[in-house]
Amino acid sequence: MNGLVHHFWVTLRLIGTTRGGLVALLALANCLPMVAMQMFSRHAPHAFAAGPDPAAFAFSLLFVPLARWSLGLSLGQRDDRTSAVTLPLGPRVRALAEALAVLVAVLIPAALLILSASVVFAESPEVGLERGLAILGTMGAALGAMALPHLFLASLDREQPFGWRMAVRWLAAPTLVLIGLSLPGANSLLGYCVVGVSAGLLVLVRGPSPWVASSSARQLGPRPELTRLRAASPLAALRGDFLRGLGRASLRGLGWGAVLAAPLLANGSDGSGEQLAIVATTLVVAAALIAGARPLGLSTRVAGSQWLESGSFGRAWSVLPVPAVNVARAVYLHAALCSTAVLGACALVHRYWVAQHADSGGFAGALLLAAGVVSMASIGIRSTTATGSPRAWQGSWILGGTAAAATWATYFLSAPSEHATFLGALQATPVAAAFVVLALALGLGSALVPVPQLAARA
């Protein structure tokens, strides 16, 4: 007990000093998707309409990077290194102490936000206190989402590196999804939360972590033959790596997409077109997002080091006999293809949605706008992160972030859910139309940030 209390205070002090602001921000960032889902569900302020709908599920996918980010950074775990593992505490005690400390540390900023939001909503006759309270519940769920994976992972036996426990870990996330989606009364706010948490878990267990290190340790297979690749020229080798990387990353993405989509199918498959559309979109969007996250299907690492700067992917290529501009072009093309796939999937869903729900085409249009802006911005951000200069990286983030903010503003100004078409919503509020132009221009600007670098001569 003493160890638990001591480690709780140590963790709290760590959070309160070096990483306090970060944790608070991440907690709030974790809440955003849920708040957004709540906002989109105008007819059901407390809970979502029965059954998964594409918009809500799409937003729940935002948990995937957020959960991994927060879990990876918040407690000082990164790249297998944390001083916490050296403490004379069992993993369960440590996990419990850290989870409790995170909850407490997050509670204060979250409570402040909830209080202020409640006041605003109470003052607003259009929204009302009811929705404010719904947001409160959302945030509570999100806080739980942050702590749950720690407790869950810690409950697994670290002393048994392989065997059936590995399968349990993989089965646990889909099981949690199923449980969440079928919870009565919480249909399906909590369900979506669990979807997000489980997706985060799935990503987490794949990554390095001191708590899962023993389970994720790979058994080394037979020694491979070190036969060489033969290419006509270094540029031909780069083209080969580009194609192989795209294929490998797409396959990995499809695998993850299948994991994410399977619970939806398992949760009462009725074979309806709507459900199939959700599953197909989940597959494509997840595959494209995951494939796009690693330029050329590769990630870089400095052996024995903890942090990588932006542009490190380009530096890994810097002494190979290929011009830097060709590597940058390959990375850009990779990101552009993945973003186009995301946008294409969203456009198909938009068409399907409008055909099925003619009265809510405005909402679908807003979603398509958001997908378009994010897709464009992610091309620039991913490219500059991999091979751009620090200035280009900052530029793409600033433009992309502003574009996303302008998209949000468009949504709130135009209230698209109340119109049959998005165009109708924009015609009713010209200011929102101006924000659409702004969002698209900024998104395009973010995508074009790397272009001067790509246009340079080889």
Added chain:
Amino acid sequence: MSQTHLVDIRGLRIDRGAFSLRIPAWTVAPGSVVGVVGPNGAGKTTLIDCLAGLIRPTEGTVRVVGRDPAAEPMFVRSRAGFMSDDRPLFDLSVARLLRMLSGYYASWDEALVEELLARFRVDPRVRVRDLSRGQGTSVRIIAALAFRPDVVVLDEPGTGLDLGARRAVLEAVLSVARDPTRSVIISSHQLADVERIADALLVLQDGRVAASGPTDEVVQDGESLEETLLVLRASGMEAAS
């Protein structure tokens, strides 16, 4: 400009913010091992980045294997192997990483790779993320040597290496230098190692050449390289004041 020198620098000036590196003339002959030494911030890494074509000189000419590395990076990098301990590696298994890199070099030598893996005791099945710092350095050295480049440029090859691996580096360097058509440039703070294997030295200090020439001329009789550097540093500080 002489074609016989594998590295030929004339009137080099590189300005990077407040720092300026100036090397009036410097050549590296085939069959030699040249040590580039000096305190932190002397300009060693700037020089090596310039040799790799990653930095364009503000003034002067740089030729590596007879070509300008900034203008013809593909030609130079397919004949010169560069190793730096802080350059990122792709996060693959060592075997897959080396296989991927092999596609970029016509002269990649599979047998040499096997030999170097054994010499450095690196398991090719291990992923880069699971390598220690020293093992990561070893993999970088193997990648720089595996295509039998005419010039091997090693920046801090001793980082994180244990005694056995450092010995393996020295053996690898000497085996390259035994070939009269190839040369090695080694920049390191492991002065005893450099002194042991280098035929010639380039001593940099505050971006200037403090000394250059055959090792036995730069290092006075009865002194070690470390003592020589301390003397040069003191005299440099005296001159500056």
